[in-house]
Amino acid sequence: MHTSPQLPSCGHLEVACSSSCLRELCLPEGFSATELETLDGLVSTRRKLRRGDALFRRNDPFTSIYAIRAGSFKTCVTSEGGRDHVTGFLMSGDLMGFDGIGHERHGCDAIALEDSMLCVIPYARLEEMSQDFLELQRQVHRVMSREIVREHGNMMLLTGLRAEERLAAFLWNLAQRLGARGFSSSSLILRMTRQDIGTYLGLKLETISRAFTKLCDDGILEVHRRNVSILEPATLQRIAVGTAP
Amino acid sequence: MHTSPQLPSCGHLEVACSSSCLRELCLPEGFSATELETLDGLVSTRRKLRRGDALFRRNDPFTSIYAIRAGSFKTCVTSEGGRDHVTGFLMSGDLMGFDGIGHERHGCDAIALEDSMLCVIPYARLEEMSQDFLELQRQVHRVMSREIVREHGNMMLLTGLRAEERLAAFLWNLAQRLGARGFSSSSLILRMTRQDIGTYLGLKLETISRAFTKLCDDGILEVHRRNVSILEPATLQRIAVGTAP
DNA sequence: CGAGGTGTTGAGATTTGTCAACCTACGTGG
DNA sequence: CCACGTAGGTTGACAAATCTCAACACCTCG
Numbered sequence: 277m278h279t280s281p282q283l284p285s286c287g288h289l290e291v292a293c294s295s296s297c298l299r300e301l302c303l304p305e306g307f308s309a310t311e312l313e314t315l316d317g318l319v320s321t322r323r324k325l326r327r328g329d330a331l332f333r334r335n336d337p338f339t340s341i342y343a344i345r346a347g348s349f350k351t352c353v354t355s356e357g358g359r360d361h362v363t364g365f366l367m368s369g370d371l372m373g374f375d376g377i378g379h380e381r382h383g384c385d386a387i388a389l390e391d392s393m394l395c396v397i398p399y400a401r402l403e404e405m406s407q408d409f410l411e412l413q414r415q416v417h418r419v420m421s422r423e424i425v426r427e428h429g430n431m432m433l434l435t436g437l438r439a440e441e442r443l444a445a446f447l448w449n450l451a452q453r454l455g456a457r458g459f460s461s462s463s464l465i466l467r468m469t470r471q472d473i474g475t476y477l478g479l480k481l482e483t484i485s486r487a488f489t490k491l492c493d494d495g496i497l498e499v500h501r502r503n504v505s506i507l508e509p510a511t512l513q514r515i516a517v518g519t520a521p
Numbered sequence: 522m523h524t525s526p527q528l529p530s531c532g533h534l535e536v537a538c539s540s541s542c543l544r545e546l547c548l549p550e551g552f553s554a555t556e557l558e559t560l561d562g563l564v565s566t567r568r569k570l571r572r573g574d575a576l577f578r579r580n581d582p583f584t585s586i587y588a589i590r591a592g593s594f595k596t597c598v599t600s601e602g603g604r605d606h607v608t609g610f611l612m613s614g615d616l617m618g619f620d621g622i623g624h625e626r627h628g629c630d631a632i633a634l635e636d637s638m639l640c641v642i643p644y645a646r647l648e649e650m651s652q653d654f655l656e657l658q659r660q661v662h663r664v665m666s667r668e669i670v671r672e673h674g675n676m677m678l679l680t681g682l683r684a685e686e687r688l689a690a691f692l693w694n695l696a697q698r699l700g701a702r703g704f705s706s707s708s709l710i711l712r713m714t715r716q717d718i719g720t721y722l723g724l725k726l727e728t729i730s731r732a733f734t735k736l737c738d739d740g741i742l743e744v745h746r747r748n749v750s751i752l753e754p755a756t757l758q759r760i761a762v763g764t765a766p
Numbered sequence: 767c768g769a770g771g772t773g774t775t776g777a778g779a780t781t782t783g784t785c786a787a788c789c790t791a792c793g794t795g796g
Numbered sequence: 797c798c799a800c801g802t803a804g805g806t807t808g809a810c811a812a813a814t815c816t817c818a819a820c821a822c823c824t825c826g
Contacts, residue, residue, distance in 0.1 A: 353677060356762050361680055363673045375673065378666035383673060403659065410652055417648075420665045421623035427672035428608045428620065428628060432598060434679040435723030436606055439782070470805065478680030480783055485806055501791080501805070517601050684814070715773065725815055730774055746773070746823080 315412070318402060319343075319395040331372070331386040331394070338376030340396050344368050347392020348467045351375075351384045352475070362476040365389075365450075365468060369457055373399075374420050389467040434478050437518050442477045443487040445516035447497075451506060462509065466502040491515075560657070563647060564588075564640040576617070576631040576639070583621030585641050589613050592637020593712050596620075596629045597720070607721040610634075610695075610713060614702055618644075619665050634712040679723050682763050687722045688732040690761035692742075696751060707754065711747040736760075 322345070325331060331342060334353060344366055351372070352362045363384055366372055375383040377399065406413035433445050447464075455461030466473075470481040470488075477484070491497040496512050498505040506512055567590070570576060576587060579598060589611055596617070597607045608629055611617055620628040622644065651658035678690050692709075700706030711718075715726040715733075722729070736742040741757050743750040751757055 353673065355677060355681055356764050359681060361677045363676055374666055375670050376666070378663045378670055383670045403655065403662075406658060407652060407655060410648065413651060413658065414648065416662070417665070418623045420662070420669065421619055421621070424665065424668055424672065425620050425623055425628045427669065427676070428598065430676060431608055431672070431679065432600060432606045434676065435720060436600055436604060469803090475680060481805080482784080482807085483782060486782095489806075519601050714771090726773080727775085727816085728814060731814095734774075 314405070314409075318397050318405060320398050320401070321396045323394050323396055325388040325392050325394075327388055327390050327392075329388045331388065332376075332382045333385045334382055336382045338373070338380050338382055338399065340398050341371055341373045341402060342386075343395040343397060344370050344372065345393045345395055347394075348389045349386050349392065350389055350468060350472060350476075351386050352472075353384045360471075360475055362468075362472050365472075365476070367453060367457065371419060374423060437516075439477075439479055439483050440487045440490055441515055441518050442479065443473070443484060444491065444496075444512050446473065446477060447504065447506070448509075448513050448516040451509070462506045464504050464506075466504060559650070559654075563642050563650060565643050565646070566641045568639050568641055570633040570637050570639075572633055572635050574633045576633065577621075577627045578630045579627055581627045583618070583625050583627055583644065585643050586616055586618045586647060587631075588640040588642060589615050589617065590638045590640055592639075593634045594631050594637065595634055595713060595717055595721075596631050597717075598629045605716075605720055607713070607717050610717075610721070612698060612702070616664060619668060682761075684722075684724050684728050685732045685735055686760055686763050687724065688718070688729060689736065689741075689757050691718065691722060692749065692751065693754075693758050693761040696754070707751045709749050709751075711749060 320340075323331075323342075325347070331349065346368050348365065348367045349372065350362050351364045351366070352360050354360055372386055372394075373382065402412075402416065406416055433442055437445060450466075451461040451464060454464055468476075470484045473479075474481040474484045479487075488497070488499050491512075492499050494511075496506070496508045496515070498507055565585075568576075568587075570592070576594065591613050593610065593612045594617065595607050596609045596611070597605050599605055611631075617631055617639075618627065647657075647661065651661055678687055682690060695711075696706040696709060699709055713721075715729045718724075719726040719729045724732075733742070733744050736757075737744050739756075741751070741753045741760070743752055
């Protein structure tokens with residue numbers, strides 16, 4: 277999601293694609309070396325996208341899961357009224373496309389927020405290999421399960437927090453994820469517009485803007501357009517969980 | 522979720538548990554007869570719960586998926602501030618517990634909204650059998666994928682609709698699901714409180730109450746406490762998608 | 767019969783949305 | 797290299813939606 281792509285190695289393993297774009301499919305203890313080699317067979321091709329390009333669109337037939345190697349994406353749905361609703365932001369190491377399995381078509385658009393690169397994992401191959409490697413099947417389940425849990429968290433964010441708190445939670449989450457990837461978790465560059473953040477958080481862009489200003493005034497952030505510095509992480513987190521004074 | 526438990530048969534098959542509580546695991550074309558017999562081996566035990574009982578609680582170790590045979594549940598999380606947030610309502614035929622796979626612990630509480638009965642599917646057994654039956658593995662993926670899609674829909678509901686529209690969407694969805702199970706889709710009994718609906722929809726209970734009154738005044742519903750009759754389904758749906766006049 | 771949980775309604779406070787003006791950075795084309 | 801157009805971002809004043817607090821009605825259950 278940022279410059280200086282120093283991805284954390286996936287455990288002690290350094291197999292080309294497994295250590296980068298298959299991060300999410302690598303598990304703590306991991307696979308045996310031979311298994312891991314086979315795993316590389318999961319990836320059929322790489323794909324490059326430029327900022328603004330669509331990886332897939334709603335109702336496109338579902339064929340593959342994608343692992344983000346570099347860059348970042350938003351997933352969004354255009355509702356009846358023509359309004360865009362962002363349903364998620366994804367960054368390097370994240371897997372994308374699980375929403376397509378259920379109905380054999382993608383349920384949303386996936387748009388690159390910057391020039392990006394990803395690995396294509398044909399779903400049929402993932403199915404096959406899951407039959408042979410119990411550990412892979414398990415990991416696929418885990419990844420999907422965690423996506424469900426994450427959405428529950430998002431729901432609580434939307435139902436339980438007020439504007440400023442939602443933005444705090446959003447930034448906190450982003451910072452944590454960047455941190456987990458070896459980037460700075462205190463200084464980040466937003467790759468999305470205020471509008472995108474707004475529809476993601478269920479708020480208007482003006483409200484997002486005001487919430488930013490408020491967090492700045494309170495000395496918690498420093499914001500210059502899309503550059504955000506978190507000056508008081510502890511306070512930000514406190515606001516994010518909705519238990520601030 | 523209601524009286525008169527006339528469940529639709531799962532395809533042309535009538536195997537005891539497969540046709541009722543494994544509804545979601547049965548797919549259109551389905552399994553062969555022998556496969557289906559083996560599938561019954563998925564279920565270890567039945568369990569009965571009384572209204573208010575917890576099937577599992579947040580952080581309980583995850584062991585099983587549950588298939589609701591009769592009755593209904595809510596899943597909810599108590600946030601730091603002590604507020605209860607409902608994350609979902611489930612009814613007969615639904616599967617519950619996938620949120621636990623990712624972290625080996627349940628991510629929410631599951632509470633019976635009425636006296637209920639369910640089948641216990643030990644996850645380890647599901648894993649094993651998925652290795653042998655590709656079709657079962659596929660179906661598990663599909664079910665989880667659809668849960669992800671459903672959550673996206675919920676998110677859009679929360680970010681895009683206003684109070685009255687959210688309630689309309691909620692009722693419309695409930696009615697459709699009841700209809701799909703062979704119950705009336707125009708006359709329903711709510712098994713949850715206004716409070717529950719409120720935290721699920723991100724609104725206060727008073728707002729829910731007022732939205733009910735509004736929909737009644739407009740002649741779209743007839744409401745007596747928890748009994749709801751949908752007088753104008755078409756209008757209700759139009760409101761639910763946020764494109765009403 | 768009384769108590770408590772649940773649901774409704776009202777009045778006023780808060781939060782968020784709306785509309786409009788303006789600013790700023792960035793990319794394009796002259 | 798500069799000028800200008802445009803998308804993105806900020807801010808203000810006001811409107812609208814929702815929340816809060818409080819009173820009361822209703823039903824169920826012991």
